[in-house]
Amino acid sequence: EGEKYILVSHAPDSDSWWNTIKNGIALAGEQMDVTVEYRNPPTGDLADMARIIEQAAASNPNGIITTLADYDVLSGPIRSAVDQGINVIIMNSGTAEQTREVGALMFVGQPEYDAGYAAGLRAKSDGVKSFVCVNHVISNTVVAERCRGFADGLGVPLGSSMIDSGQDPAEIKNRVLAYLAANPDTDAVLTLGPTSADPTILALQENGMAGDIYFGTFDLGDEIVKGIKSGIIKWGIDQQPFLQAYLPVVILTNYDRYGVLPGNNINSGPGFVTADGLELVEKFAGEYR
Amino acid sequence: MSSPILQMKDIEKHFGPVIALAGVSVDVHQGECHCLLGDNGAGKSTFIKTMSGVHKATKGEILFEGKPMNFQRPRDAISAGIATVYQDLAMIPLMSVSRNFFMGNEPIRNIGPLKFFDHKRANEITMSEMSKMGINLRGPDQAVGTLSGGERQTVAIARAVYFGAKVLILDEPTSALGVRQTSNVLATINMVRKLGVAVVFITHNVRHAMAVGDRFTVLNRGKTFGTASRGDVSPEELQDMMAGGQELATLEGSLGGTV
Amino acid sequence: MSSPILQMKDIEKHFGPVIALAGVSVDVHQGECHCLLGDNGAGKSTFIKTMSGVHKATKGEILFEGKPMNFQRPRDAISAGIATVYQDLAMIPLMSVSRNFFMGNEPIRNIGPLKFFDHKRANEITMSEMSKMGINLRGPDQAVGTLSGGERQTVAIARAVYFGAKVLILDEPTSALGVRQTSNVLATINMVRKLGVAVVFITHNVRHAMAVGDRFTVLNRGKTFGTASRGDVSPEELQDMMAGGQELATLEGSLGGTV
Amino acid sequence: MVTSNPSPAPVADERIKERSSLRKALVRPELGGMCGTVLVFTFFLLTAFDSGMFTSQGVLNWTLVSAQFAIIAVGACLLMISGEFDLSMGSMIGFAGMMIAIFGVTLGWPIWFAIIVTFILCIGIGALNGYIVIKTGLPSFIVTLALLFILRGFTIFLPQTLERKTIIGGIRDVAEGDWLASLFGGKVLTGVFQWLGDAGVISTFERGVKAGQPVVDGVPMLVVWAIGLIIFGHILLTKTRFGNWIFAAGGDAQAARYVGVPVSRVKILMFMFTAFCATVFATCQVMEFGSAGADRGVLKEFEAIISVVIGGALLTGGYGSVLGAALGALIFGVVQQGLFFAGVESSLFRVFLGIILLLAVVLNTYIRRMITGER
Amino acid sequence: MVTSNPSPAPVADERIKERSSLRKALVRPELGGMCGTVLVFTFFLLTAFDSGMFTSQGVLNWTLVSAQFAIIAVGACLLMISGEFDLSMGSMIGFAGMMIAIFGVTLGWPIWFAIIVTFILCIGIGALNGYIVIKTGLPSFIVTLALLFILRGFTIFLPQTLERKTIIGGIRDVAEGDWLASLFGGKVLTGVFQWLGDAGVISTFERGVKAGQPVVDGVPMLVVWAIGLIIFGHILLTKTRFGNWIFAAGGDAQAARYVGVPVSRVKILMFMFTAFCATVFATCQVMEFGSAGADRGVLKEFEAIISVVIGGALLTGGYGSVLGAALGALIFGVVQQGLFFAGVESSLFRVFLGIILLLAVVLNTYIRRMITGER
């Protein structure tokens, strides 16, 4: 019935994980018959993101769905959108407490640090003692939290375990190779998304460590799923981005139309995807998973 | 006299609000040296640039060998047989002398089906042509930017003469030259003229003009004072016209006569 | 004769493997016009550039008003009182005539404690100085890049003369000038010389040199043939030396005498 | 000889066509930018009028973005006219913000002191940039590129080592009531806006806790800084002796040296001014958002250069105008935010951005040529 | 007059100092790059010798990275010498890869056909770039910047619309056994390496599934392409008529036009060649990694320009060398990978990268000046 919702993410253009989010809101928009728009700061600069939230508020939509990647930066614009009478749902990153503080309706998602921490605990119980975190967007403050959480979960210092891999697949591959050559006693590899996971798989295949080294990754994609299937990757952390995008649209629409609202925050993750039950994941990886 | 090889009819050229040429007509014949004279800013360079395809005339007609010509770019004029030495020389300072010499006309050596720039030949020709003009280069691979002003000018002249043409246009070719080089250039003009080439020669030096010129056209503030043949005009008259009819500063007699 | 204002002793200048000056000594006195003559590539421009602080001499000594001077950059020479017109003019094509004229020496208008560029005054002075030299500019805000060759050269000369100095160095100032402008420049040289300024004048034109020169130094291939005073040397001898002692091309008699 | 009475203005020249004074007034380097601005506004008035882009809130939004671009564009513009580039501007923004956060929050210095030290530090780095460029004779592209890496590296390394994360927050709290911080973070003319809101000129919030207050409650200091820097830069460039030196240094450094312009000094000062602009940008940002992150300012140097080039300056130096750069910043900001308002599909956002930028530049170049009669 | 017998070589000139022929051989534009290379290798031999950087595997590692840089650096170098820039190279890489994936996987065309169509398309876009630059007279910076945005936009938009994802995989499967694909994705000299492995010259894997196989089993086609393009570019630039035109077009377009060099044609062809290099890069990448992503090639244009500038070319055009650019790519690649081998603290990676780049360039400039005796 013509409601308009805008989703603002903190991701730079072309980050493939957010593609699932786009598909999620598009589907929800279609099903609920509302207009949805996706917006993001092209370089991933959070200060630019704040401006986009202000802009979204100025275009007076019925609701805004946004991440709370940095409370300091984003709380101001979000709060003034709320003050203006726009319904806001926080997705993906942020905490329940912060959600309340900015006056948003609810939180759908899973904080990055917590996800990393959970993964770290799991790896620790699998006997991992040292790791390398392949960070393809080192200047992005949100994604780095995953590495920090993982290190804390493992109980080891992050120190020089995080490498600045760049985004080019060949560079990622060769930097992983170089790192592993220089630090042969590394127990585990953690990648932060398909961009860094895909070339890392190739790197491990090339130096013969595939299947040998403990390999976990965030987020799913075609190659990651194949990797899990073939046993190269132990697990992929799925925070179900689809839900993070789909649910807020549905919830906001129903809230606007009928005034109904779930009473609690929704945790969409962390879910560990392992070699068991891969079928649907395989089919929709990169699209809805 | 033969029919003119190049006719410029009523050429006008405007740059935005500036009227550089306000209707100039000149004929150039084979085997003659046509001197273009005039005060600074009279429009000489602009005029020859419309001849050589650098500028498109705002108004007017150009006939080359009797046929109307519409040069879109210097390339067209060059392939029609017009070689030009520009006042601003058209040299690339960062490139070597021999690369500059052959720029646009590189000699080719075939290796199988492939065509390569024949550096050896280019270097030899450059050195010999330059020494014909009275300049002993240190080497053909010196960058043009490190040449002296006169050396640079000589490269431009030697290049235009070497690649020959039906019309050779020289815009103040001797301005930076030493006496020896100047006399070489004048001798060269004299020689190519005798070979049947039409030469258009711009100069501020009446003595140089009188030495080689067959006909003289004087420009003044974008218009022409008309064309005179050698013998019809005295050096003093010419000098007077070149100054645009304005008075010359007098200098205690020591500069009497032609400057 | 007074003691020299500028003494250059045994100046050598090498560019990498190239020896441009191989030991040249010249004295310049107040109120004299010292002509520097020589073939193309003889080293004249290089020599005056060591005078004006552009190049640092590889070897040799410079005394200015009797004191050893070590110019690190042109600024030093300018503030010591040496103004130079370079052969490559030192003009910025994209800037207007009046901005170029005052570049480095902008007139200031105070508004309260603030100092502003006085454009009005700059424009007026530019127009009047240029018309004194015989060039009627269309407007002071025309870009230098659109001036004719001679107009551009006149701006450079007018600038150097206007800002006055103890020593005025002119590197081929008349090369692109029309007869009227040339006679103005020669008259100007004559005038400033009488005001006690030392003038160093480079030219390839023997007649210009003889018209205003008091002493003549001839360079040849980086060395000097020595200095002669006016009256001690005939134009023909001078011309011979300038050609570096080599033969001139002969041109059916019509160019007899001085080029 | 030094003094000479200007002779009467020369007589009219028959070689110049008459031009209307309107046309004469139009012939200036900013013309392109002006045409582009008109074009862009017309475009968005037609396509996004009812999207909220021209409500007071919407206007504030693109004004802020344009003001941000303008602050760095002024520095980049003067530097570019003087013939150099600074690719480290974006990293400098990130670095400056991080230093303020480290000094003010981690080390707990008073915030005014943190800001002053940061300014000194960053302007020093700018001077170092310039010094290296002048001394080595290397192109500024490669020197500032190295600085780009180095500064960004420190911006990641320092907070990571000190605080174990790449964001430092809590600056707003420590800046509360600081005299210097309010110069960068506050708003001015709040009274006027309240009055305008009451008078109904500016719309007021209709629902929520702020109901009744005007939507826009003041002019952010960011905008004040932008306007101040534009005016300063414009006067410096066109009305002072130093401005002439900037043009000269960029037009032909060798020729400028010949006539005694202190080219090295001019260039180094311009590097310092660019660093100053970047630091102003960073300080405003830190004060507004209350945190400094390692991702701040990424690619901002590019955006500054884009604005300057849209504004008609030559990349090779020696030609340009601060007002043009400011208009370029306005065009860039309006296009960027306008596309959001127009609701362009996000994956096509860049396509439109590219096309509109190209059209704006092509059209303004053609219009300028038409009016000035160049070629 | 057109023919003239070259006179005997002129006599020796007393105004030139004697120089050893070694020194003469050294005076060339690549000299800077060579010194930089020696310096960088010395540095890493000292600091990272036992880290595996100089094992056969390690060598392959940085060779691959350098080869990647070299492929785009050759294109960027020739274009830069001809006086223009191409900022859309990075986007072109992403776009080309995505088009191959869309044609080959989504549309199911035979992969050789997909590759050929992509090459034609991309070279066409390069020509368009050049055409716009020439026709409008705008700086290539702004034109190709617009293309940067536009191409990146399409690279995101197309797969999103067609496949609802931004990474398209499965290319390796469809490329299996394709004759053209193997030109980009395969390895050559595998036999030689197997033999070297057996002979013990190259170490073999010790653990994992590949135990017993030689660590390096062939020269990837990427390296072959890089070497091929370097040789082609070098010969084109220094040994042909066209090469002279490239220098002339970049040195002074106006002067080159005066003497009849077809400047517009030269520049447009160079834009097309740059697009060709970008497409080669993309095709090799797609064939190696089996997938195309919307984020491929981001900032690659920068890395290409860095390599070219390290290699001693002038940003303003008219001067440079392909061999220099190739050495620049080698330096850049070795520094990047070497820092990983040397185990530099990762958040300091960029700091070191910046410092070493700066040192390499400064030092090679000084050495070049010392040897050639400039200034």
Ligand SMILES: Nc1ncnc2c1ncn2[C@@H]1O[C@H](COP(=O)(O)OP(=O)(O)OP(=O)(O)O)[C@@H](O)[C@H]1O
């Ligand atoms: N591109 C241009 N834009 C505006 N005015 C121009 C342009 N080119 C030349 N002019 C003007 O046209 C007039 C003629 O210039 P031109 O160069 O033809 O003179 P010239 O006769 O060659 O003078 P000189 O003897 O000094 O070389 C000059 O007054 C000059 O200012």
Ligand SMILES: Nc1ncnc2c1ncn2[C@@H]1O[C@H](COP(=O)(O)OP(=O)(O)OP(=O)(O)O)[C@@H](O)[C@H]1O
């Ligand atoms: N930067 C440089 N590098 C190498 N050689 C140079 C450099 N500058 C000048 N030269 C050489 O030094 C010699 C002297 O040059 P200079 O410019 O002083 O001659 P000039 O006497 O002024 O000649 P002209 O009368 O032609 O202007 C020339 O042969 C020139 O090639």
Ligand SMILES: [Mg+2]
């Ligand atoms: Mg002329």
Ligand SMILES: [Mg+2]
């Ligand atoms: Mg000279």
